Structures are given as structure tokens and as C-alpha cells.
Amino acid sequence: ETVSYGHPQRLRYTLDNDLLTPEQRLFYEENGFLLIRNLVSKQDIDRFRGEFERICRQEIKVPGLVVMRDVAIAKSEFVPDQRAVSKVQDFQEDPELFRYCSLPKILKYVECFIGPNIMAMHTMLINKPPDAGKKTSRHPMHQDLHYFPFRPVDRIVCAWTAMETVNRQNGCLVVLPGSHKGTLQEHDYPEWEGGVNKMYHGVRDYDPEHPRVHLEMEKGDTVFFHPLLIHGSGMNQTQGFRKAISCHYASGDCYYIDVKGTTQENIEKEVKEIIVRRHAVGDELTFKDTWAIRGRLVQGERISM
Numbered sequence: 001e002t003v004s005y006g007h008p009q010r011l012r013y014t015l016d017n018d019l020l021t022p023e024q025r026l027f028y029e030e031n032g033f034l035l036i037r038n039l040v041s042k043q044d045i046d047r048f049r050g051e052f053e054r055i056c057r058q059e060i061k062v063p064g065l066v067v068m069r070d071v072a073i074a075k076s077e078f079v080p081d082q083r084a085v086s087k088v089q090d091f092q093e094d095p096e097l098f099r100y101c102s103l104p105k106i107l108k109y110v111e112c113f114i115g116p117n118i119m120a121m122h123t124m125l126i127n128k129p130p131d132a133g134k135k136t137s138r139h140p141m142h143q144d145l146h147y148f149p150f151r152p153v154d155r156i157v158c159a160w161t162a163m164e165t166v167n168r169q170n171g172c173l174v175v176l177p178g179s180h181k182g183t184l185q186e187h188d189y190p191e192w193e194g195g196v197n198k199m200y201h202g203v204r205d206y207d208p209e210h211p212r213v214h215l216e217m218e219k220g221d222t223v224f225f226h227p228l229l230i231h232g233s234g235m236n237q238t239q240g241f242r243k244a245i246s247c248h249y250a251s252g253d254c255y256y257i258d259v260k261g262t263t264q265e266n267i268e269k270e271v272k273e274i275i276v277r278r279h280a281v282g283d284e285l286t287f288k289d290t291w292a293i294r295g296r297l298v299q300g301e302r303i304s305m
């Protein structure tokens, strides 16, 4: 292990591997994210896009899929486009979209962060709509770990791939470099006048003066980031739907935790309320069950997840 020689504590967020250069490894250690240009092919992205459009047109039905519409559109009397889907989640039962989560190019990088046993825990295709005028297309600054009742935190990573040019105009990712070295913050709905999308919690005491980096990306560019990295995305000021596909991975030997008495209690409560409303089940389905049901092994062994 040449990079860490004499500095055994320095490499906490990455594992020994033959893929990352020492510079890339140190970049992730210091910043909590790593951007790899042109990782996913245009052909693959076009296929994911085609599948998403078939889902939107309701030509196929995917078991377990959660379809979300922007709150400004969902609650508007003057619906600009009844069809406007802002996000689909949990596409693990869609073989075409789920192919993204198993792409060898992606998994090679994921392995550098979480090791060879890889579970795909959470899948999303985000179709950020043109802002309806109330800034509801923004995603508040947050840490993804807020949603996850599993640990250890350093064996979780997100892969997020731009499906087209993503820039400040259409609402690229915004990150606070180095924030992954902190702890999980309290999250709550931000006090935004125009409304906030369901479950779009933000860090409670977010400091808008903190140095930020806008991640402008081209089609196929992929960013890997740590679940404590504080990030969000801006308003979409264009007329197009800004598309990205993502998967959160965890090591097969992660373990579930009970979030009772922690800052995550509020999101657990919301998730349970939605499940009860949608599936007419009671308390017997726990927060961690909802994750164990969704999780899929994509490499190695499923040990404790």
C-alpha cells in the first residue's frame, strides 16, 4: 500500500485497488466525491432513456416502482403537463434500467469504496422538470445517509450519471467538498415559500456561505460520492427535463441499525406513513425491512444485508 505508507489513518474512505490513481484516491478522501468523465456509453444511456419514456407512457408496468411528480404540478389546479414525472425510484424489477446498477464499469469503481460484496440498495432516475415558477424543482442540501438505516457509513457509496449535459442552468449537483468528514446532521423540510417535495429534507442549519462546488457534467459522466457528503441541486431554469440515473450501493456485510432515538426518526416515520397508506399494512413492516426487500446483490456475497 504505497499511498498510505507512514500514514495509516489517512486512507479511511477508499480501499486498496488497482483502478484509482493515488491522486484520485486522495481526492475522494479529501473531498468525499470523485467525478469520472465519460464512464457510461451513449448507447446505454439512450437505452435507459427509452425505457424511462416507456414507463412514463405507461406502456410497461414495473412492480414496486415509485413514481413521483413535482409538488407544484401535483398540487396545481392548472396542470401544465399531467404526465410530468419528476423521478422514478425503486426500479430494481426493471431489467433494462437495473442494468445500470450492474454495469461492470460502475462496479469496478464502487468496489474501490465499499469492497467486493456489493448490494444495490436504492435506485432512481431523476427527471428534474422545468421549474413551474415556485422553485420546487430544487433539491435542498442534504446527506443521503439520513435515509439509510444501515452502516458502516464508509461502506456506502452513490453512483450518479448524467444522462445529458447537466449544468447550472438545468440544475446540476452542488456539493460541499469535505463535508463527508463530519457527522450526520439533523434534517427537516426547509422553509421554502413555494413548497417542498415530499421527503425532500434538508440539513437543518445549512450555512449558505459554505464554499460550494457545482458539478457540471456531460452525458455519461459519473460522480461517486460518500453518503455524508452534503449535496443538493438547483432549480431547472430550462424548458427541458434534466435527466440523471443513480444507484446507492452498500457492502454485503453492512448491517441494519435501529434509528429510534436518532436524528433519522423523522424520516422513518414518514416512510412508514406512506407504506401504510399505500399497502394497507401495519407496524409489522419495519423501516429496515423496506430496505432489505429492495436491496439486490450485484456482486459477491450477501452477508448481512
Ligand SMILES: CCCCCCCCCC(=O)SCCNC(=O)CCNC(=O)[C@H](O)C(C)(C)COP(=O)(O)OP(=O)(O)OC[C@H]1O[C@@H](n2cnc3c(N)ncnc32)[C@H](O)[C@@H]1OP(=O)(O)O
Pocket (backbone or CB within 6 Å): 066, 067, 068, 069, 070, 071, 074, 075, 089, 122, 144, 147, 196, 197, 198, 199, 200, 201, 271, 274
Ligand atoms: C424511501 C426513502 C427514500 C430514500 C432516498 C434515498 C436518498 C435520496 C434522497 C431523496 O431522493 S429524498 C426524496 C425522496 N422522495 C421520495 O422518496 C418521495 C417518493 N414519492 C412518493 O412516495 C410519492 O410520489 C408521493 C407520496 C409523494 C405521492 O404518491 P401518490 O402516488 O400517492 O400521490 P397522489 O397523487 O395520490 O397524491 C397524494 C398526496 O401527495 C401529494 N403529493 C404528490 N406528489 C407530491 C410531492 N412531490 N410532494 C409533496 N406532496 C405530493 C398530493 O398532492 C396529495 O396530497 P393531498 O393528500 O394533500 O391531496
Ligand SMILES: Nc1ncnc2c1ncn2[C@@H]1O[C@H](COP(=O)(O)OP(=O)(O)OP(=O)(O)O)[C@@H](O)[C@H]1O
Pocket (backbone or CB within 6 Å): 053, 056, 057, 083, 084, 085, 086, 127, 241
Ligand atoms: N410522462 C412524462 N413525464 C415527464 N417527462 C416525460 C414524460 N414522458 C416523456 N418525458 C420526457 O419529456 C421530454 C419530452 O418528451 P416527449 O415525449 O414530448 O418527447 P419530445 O422530445 O418532445 O419528442 P417528440 O416531439 O417526438 O414528442 C423528454 O425528455 C422525455 O424523456
Ligand SMILES: O=C(O)CCC(=O)C(=O)O
Pocket (backbone or CB within 6 Å): 124, 126, 128, 139, 144, 173, 231, 232, 233, 244
Ligand atoms: O439529481 C438530483 O437532483 C439530486 C438528487 C439527490 O441528491 C437525491 O435524490 O438524493
Ligand SMILES: [Fe+2]
Pocket (backbone or CB within 6 Å): 142, 143, 144, 231
Ligand atoms: Fe442525495
Ligand SMILES: [Mg+2]
Pocket (backbone or CB within 6 Å): none
Ligand atoms: Mg413531445
